[in-house]
Amino acid sequence: MKGLFCRAAASDAELTFLMEEMSPPDVLCSHQVRVRVKACGLSPLDLKLLRDVGVHRELVPVGREVAGVVLQVGPKVSSFQPEDEVVGILPLDSSYSGLCEVIAVDEYYLVQKPEKLTSVCVAGALRDGLCAYTALHTHARMAAGHTLLVMDGASPFGLMCIQLACYHGLKVLTMSQSAQQHTFLEQLRPSVGVQDPLVVRVIPAQDESSDLLSVVLEETGGLGVDIVVDSGVCLHEDKEEKKLLPHKHDIISVLGVGGHWVTSHQDLQLDPPDCRLLHLKSASVSFLNPEVWTASSAQQGRYLHVLKDIVEKMSTGVLRPQPEEALPLYEATVAMETVQRHQKKKVVVQL
Template sequence: MRAIRQDEFGGPEVLRVAEVDRPVPGLAEVLVRVHATSVNPTDVWHRFSGGLVQRIVPLGWDVSGVVEAVGPGVTRFQPGDEVFGMPRHPLPAGAYAEYVTSPARHLVRKPVALTHTEAAALPLVAMTAWQALVEVAEVRPGQRVLIHAAAGGVGHVAVQIAKARGAYVIGTASAAKHEFLRTLGADEVIDYTAVDFAEAVTDVDVVVDAIGGEYGPRSLRTLRAGGIVVSLASPAEAQLAEIAAPQGKRAQFMAVEADLQGLREIAALVESGQLRAHVDTVLPLEDAAKAHELSASGRTVGKIVLTVA
């Protein structure tokens, strides 16, 4: 089968199309013929430096496709089922390929209303937003939620999930992306290039920060007592908790995990019309390097999707 591989760390140019053996599903696994996958910041991080594992791994965690075969013990799917999900994360999955194996419980049936291209854009970013907002921050109706990089992959999904939970949503983004955020339901938008969000926003209950660095300490200034910053940037942000505690506030670093129930909740939001993925760019699998270049530019609104079959 065709798959994207790399032999060394580096820029997008290290990505290449390779012919590799088709994987075989093991116990409680399924083999999925991939129709589409998508590019996430973690893919770029792993390509450049190996991420936290600091070794070369086959890239890609998002998948939408059709079950080709089932391994021993699988009861949830049969060949021909259309599925989507986030296999194995944070372990390597290798979804930049024509076929990928996945634990059966890391997938759910693809909502009928979604194309494979749309479905592939959702799993990792939606699971990240869901776990940050619902499982870590426990967002409740009426709370004020500040989402940084709100027009990005995680951000634009987090806006919709927070609204579905009944929150008042504030997003930071450049001015050109404000109208897009309003169409997703954002109640307030801030041009971070023109004003200091830490001066413009107060009494926030929850901050979702996918940027890191100075954004963490500055975000603490926007919180009311008891509020929380959920950091998605890197484990280095964990030290933010030490700064937050004396202020009567909280900070928590979070890494997304594959989870069946969360994925079911995401599918339900899609089916109820409360969640959609915005696909900015669609490219064929062989253009993975170009997709990484676009991702690194920071100009993408929503997601970049790679189509496979």
């Protein structure tokens, strides 16, 4: 049985991905379950994060968002039975690649998969759903009546944020990077209920005449937004980069009093004027790291509750991710190289 692994190198540019033989243990631990994997989502590998949390391996397993069927359960497992369909995210220190045909994983990292959901759909969207929940619920403490600005609404993560926020009664604004994205975002409608647009205003980032601050102030009556969620930030006045990413000063400027900025930028640097503006608005900044759930067991119960809620909302149509085309296993190595170079944000492999 083979799985996909990454061979660590001196620099991330020299990473190599290869298929290696691996076999699951014959005897399961008390709370482990043996799962036959049916689909696995591939996301970019963050080797720096692994080193920071003390995971040092020459071969790093690749593919952690898995969906499959339980084959066998350990003696103290209480949540699952054989033939149950499950979905989950393998922990950072897992020795298994999600592309192995059979894996062994603790029951505390899995939840039941609803029958309505396909394995490919849930494996491809689970991580983005978790990021959206972490950003809006855990960090921003969203509530009905709040105003949200999603900087990259057409991305898988941004789409989850928009749908989740609308479900909870938030007013949503977003930005588009192209005319095609603009049309897609303006046509978003809920699957049930009143068919009003999910987004009240789509701001074209590619249009240089479109001033983000003036549009936001117009839509919020001059107050600014309560929450901003980004997918990356431009730290310097680089014209090429600024076309794709919002500048940090623009984000702080559109925040209202007591507003909250949730950023995905790991190396964010705020200058004294930026901090002063945040202070004047009594606003705050949070760093979005979805791995914190599996890196720490302090809130394991809450984490499982979040995963259950995500798959339930996906099965009822509240969260509707963009469908991902499933790739066969023999294309996994090349596909992962593409994902790692950020040429594609998500790939799903069907086993």
